[in-house]
Amino acid sequence: KQEVTQIPAALSVPEGENLVLNCSFTDSAIYNLQWFRQDPGKGLTSLLLIQSSQREQTSGRLNASLDKSSGRSTLYIAASQPGDSATYLCAGRDNYGQNFVFGPGTRLSVLP
Amino acid sequence: DGGITQSPKYLFRKEGQNVTLSCEQNLNHDAMYWYRQDPGQGLRLIYYSQIVNDFQKGDIAEGYSVSREKKESFPLTVTSAQKNPTAFYLCASTYGTGLGEQFFGPGTRLTVL
Numbered sequence: 001k002q003e004v005t006q007i008p009a010a011l012s013v014p015e016g017e018n019l020v021l022n023c024s025f026t027d028s029a030i031y032n033l034q035w036f037r038q039d040p041g042k043g044l045t046s047l048l049l050i051q052s053s054q055r056e057q058t059s060g061r062l063n064a065s066l067d068k069s070s071g072r073s074t075l076y077i078a079a080s081q082p083g084d085s086a087t088y089l090c091a092g093r094d095n096y097g098q099n100f101v102f103g104p105g106t107r108l109s110v111l112p
Numbered sequence: 113d114g115g116i117t118q119s120p121k122y123l124f125r126k127e128g129q130n131v132t133l134s135c136e137q138n139l140n141h142d143a144m145y146w147y148r149q150d151p152g153q154g155l156r157l158i159y160y161s162q163i164v165n166d167f168q169k170g171d172i173a174e175g176y177s178v179s180r181e182k183k184e185s186f187p188l189t190v191t192s193a194q195k196n197p198t199a200f201y202l203c204a205s206t207y208g209t210g211l212g213e214q215f216f217g218p219g220t221r222l223t224v225l
Contacts, residue, residue, distance in 0.1 A: 004154060031211070032211070034213060034214060036216075041200075041219075041221070042218060042219065043116075043118075043202055043216040043217050043218040043219045044155075044202065044204075044216040045216070046213055046214065046215060046216075049212070049213045089154065089155075091155075091214070093211070099145070099157055099160060099170070100157075100214060101154075102147075102154035102155040102156075103154050104152060104153055104154045105154070
């Protein structure tokens with residue numbers, strides 16, 4: 001059964017730093033992968049989707065990459081801002097299943 | 113505006129009661145999903161539906177039931193058989209068969225009194 005881990009579980013950085021969040025899958029046969037942001041008590045907001053034929057996606061200060069051979073994805077946030085403070089979740093769909101499997105999330109705090 | 117709405121935002125249930133959580137979308141998406149989120153854990157799939165009048169059990173379907181009578185609506189009933197229902201419930205949808213980007217509603221927080 002596919003399982004997802006996210007490292008670190010929590011991260012606190014000063015404003016302006018560049019940072020990387022990591023996501024790993026036990027089964028490297030990933031079909032596509034999506035990164036989300038969740039604010040406390042809210043639903044998930046989609047950030048980036050890496051489709052099956054892609055290796056990375058970029059949106060503004062965010063860049064996500066997927067290495068299918070190792071079953072790992074990273075989310076790079078450039079020039080972090082206090083408004084980036086939230087929990088970031090990755091979710092992957094493998095080549096066999098119909099549905100996404102979610103990681104537990106990384107809680108990010110960006111200090112002004 | 114297109115999106116997913118969930119109601120109510122907060123719900124309180126007494127022991128032995130069934131409660132129904134509403135999920136509506138106007139995105140014209142075919143696939144809809146229900147997830148449960150507990151503190152410190154990833155989202156877990158309860159039920160999903162890829163087409164009207166059809167739905168499938170997810171990883172933790174016991175104690176829950178759903179219906180999909182309309183494309184726009186996918187209500188979730190938490191029955192008295194669900195022993196630990198206190199959680200944050202999230203509804204989501206995707207376009208087509210469900211292989212694309214997933215969008216989420218704002219969630220319903222259910223508390224058992």
